[in-house]
Amino acid sequence: MQLIPCPWCGPREEVEFHYGGQAHVDYPAEPAALSDEEWAKFVFFRDNPRGPFAERWSHAAGCRRWFNAVRDTRSYELLAVYRPGQERPVTT
Amino acid sequence: MTADITTRRTPLDGWTSRFAELAPAVRLTERPFRSQLTLRLRDAGRAAAVSRVLGVDLPETPCTFNRGAGPHGPVEVAWLGPDEYLVLAQPGLQRTLESALREAIGGTQGGAVVDVSAQRTTLALSGPRARDLLAHGCAIDLHPSVSPTGTCVQTLLAQTGIILLVRDADPAEFLLLVRASFARYLAAWLVDAGAEYREEPV
Numbered sequence: 001m002q003l004i005p006c007p008w009c010g011p012r013e014e015v016e017f018h019y020g021g022q023a024h025v026d027y028p029a030e031p032a033a034l035s036d037e038e039w040a041k042f043v044f045f046r047d048n049p050r051g052p053f054a055e056r057w058s059h060a061a062g063c064r065r066w067f068n069a070v071r072d073t074r075s076y077e078l079l080a081v082y083r084p085g086q087e088r089p090v091t092t
Numbered sequence: 093m094t095a096d097i098t099t100r101r102t103p104l105d106g107w108t109s110r111f112a113e114l115a116p117a118v119r120l121t122e123r124p125f126r127s128q129l130t131l132r133l134r135d136a137g138r139a140a141a142v143s144r145v146l147g148v149d150l151p152e153t154p155c156t157f158n159r160g161a162g163p164h165g166p167v168e169v170a171w172l173g174p175d176e177y178l179v180l181a182q183p184g185l186q187r188t189l190e191s192a193l194r195e196a197i198g199g200t201q202g203g204a205v206v207d208v209s210a211q212r213t214t215l216a217l218s219g220p221r222a223r224d225l226l227a228h229g230c231a232i233d234l235h236p237s238v239s240p241t242g243t244c245v246q247t248l249l250a251q252t253g254i255i256l257l258v259r260d261a262d263p264a265e266f267l268l269l270v271r272a273s274f275a276r277y278l279a280a281w282l283v284d285a286g287a288e289y290r291e292e293p294v
Contacts, residue, residue, distance in 0.1 A: 001231075008154040008155075008173070008174060009154060009155055009245070009246075010154075010155070012231075012247065013231045013248075015248065016247065016248060061246065061247060061248050061253050062245075062246045062247060063154070063172065063173045063174075063176075063246060064173065065173055065174065
């Protein structure tokens with residue numbers, strides 16, 4: 001089974017984790033000023049790259065904390081994990 | 093017939109004889125009604141005050157627990173998250189500890205103390221085959237070189253969420269904390285998984 005390295009608990013089995021979609025999607029600074037189209041883009045539109053992708057994961061069966069991970073969508077290889085608030089590390 | 097609601101029952105009431113059948117390779121007993129409190133600490137500077145109340149330092153390393161004795165008797169403090177701890181104490185102390193801890197963290201502004209004693213029940217697991225028994229349904233490497241005494245992991249055992257405390261790595265002695273509603277399922281699973289070690293010469 002794939003192991004996912006939780007930034008706090010270390011490598012654990014994938015079944016302990018919950019997927020949270022694309023990372024670094026910031027809430028709009030002024031939601032009321034958004035047009036319908038901009039609002040729809042924020043709510044529904046996500047990147048779908050072929051290659052490294054920054055995602056949110058939650059260690060649901062462990063420490064129950066959210067963290068970010070860069071995963072290669074071609075190979076499912078996890079290139080980096082980092083805590084919330086940290087910058088996305090440079091991956092090759 | 094009226095339901096008897098005045099007698100306090102543990103989730104694993106009546107399982108003692110089935111647990112006893114696993115001996116001597118695996119020794120399994122329930123430790124009922126232990127006081128359990130979740131502590132969320134907003135201000136890490138209050139950790140020293142909490143240590144004074146419990147007589148035990150808060151664990152700083154993830155996935156570990158500290159044990160010792162203080163003004164409230166023997167206690168175990170487990171790391172559950174970067175600001176979250178689980179305090180385990182003798183039965184009946186939850187009210188006393190709750191107010192003492194809340195005072196130590198500086199009231200509701202300093203974090204949260206919640207009595208979760210009814211949330212989980214405790215199982216004590218030991219014996220020469222205890223580690224093999226857990227390996228049937230738990231992916232964590234419990235070898236003493238990887239999980240030494242003082243390790244505390246939150247993980248899945250037979251698809252059930254558990255908190256596993258390694259009280260002693262060698263000889264193996266574990267504490268399993270399981271949700272009350274999952275306790276009978278886990279007990280049945282443990283008895284079934286341990287069947288192959290029954291009457292095994294030790």
